[in-house]
Amino acid sequence: MAYMIDKRDMSFWQRIYIPEIVRGLSVTGYHFLRNLFKMRDRITVEYPENKKLLPPGCRTEPRLMTREDGSIRCTACMLCVTVCPSDCIAIKAEEVGDPNIEKRAKSFQIDMSRCMLCGLCAEACPCDAIRLDSGQYENAVFDRSLLVYNKEYLLSNFSEGSSTLSRAL
Numbered sequence: 211m212a213y214m215i216d217k218r219d220m221s222f223w224q225r226i227y228i229p230e231i232v233r234g235l236s237v238t239g240y241h242f243l244r245n246l247f248k249m250r251d252r253i254t255v256e257y258p259e260n261k262k263l264l265p266p267g268c269r270t271e272p273r274l275m276t277r278e279d280g281s282i283r284c285t286a287c288m289l290c291v292t293v294c295p296s297d298c299i300a301i302k303a304e305e306v307g308d309p310n311i312e313k314r315a316k317s318f319q320i321d322m323s324r325c326m327l328c329g330l331c332a333e334a335c336p337c338d339a340i341r342l343d344s345g346q347y348e349n350a351v352f353d354r355s356l357l358v359y360n361k362e363y364l365l366s367n368f369s370e371g372s373s374t375l376s377r378a379l
């Protein structure tokens with residue numbers, strides 16, 4: 211429902227708008243000058259030259275975990291594929307030949323152009339094989355095919371809160 215303003219209820223100064231325009235410009239001017247002369251108090255940074263450290267627990271791009279012997283933890287159980295609401299995980303399984311580990315992921319792809327970083331895959335995983343704490347958050351590209359992350363990239367996608375790794379596709 212549209213809200214109509216009855217101009218007859220407005221004062222003379224409200225009807226000519228000029229005081230409100232001056233008031234708005236004074237707020238803008240105050241913040242402009244404050245940011246200009248008190249650079250250290252600014253809460254924004256000059257990205258991408260300067261980057262803020264991510265807070266602990268920040269949910270960023272996914273990464274895959276390895277065991278102590280360096281092998282991939284993922285047993286290709288497909289729980290993450292089932293639970294993913296964006297249908298952006300694709301896994302191919304292979305036999306390992308170890309009775310304790312039935313299978314492992316031969317290939318593991320996540321389409322980051324569809325992933326919404328909900329974290330359901332990490333919650334569903336019974337092996338702690340996938341996490342969303344890689345520290346990577348800069349995934350703006352022109353070529354969307356670069357956003358399909360493969361197993362090798364996902365296994366190396368960790369940088370302690372910074373974002374310096376390049377995609378290993």
Ligand code: SF4
Pocket residue numbers: 272293294295296297298299320324325326327328329330331332
């Ligand atoms: S974070 Fe969510 S959308 Fe992204 S791969 Fe995991 S389950 Fe799918």
Ligand code: SF4
Pocket residue numbers: 283284285286287288289290291301315331334335336337338339340
């Ligand atoms: S990442 Fe976890 S949930 Fe997904 S297939 Fe591998 S073991 Fe299963």
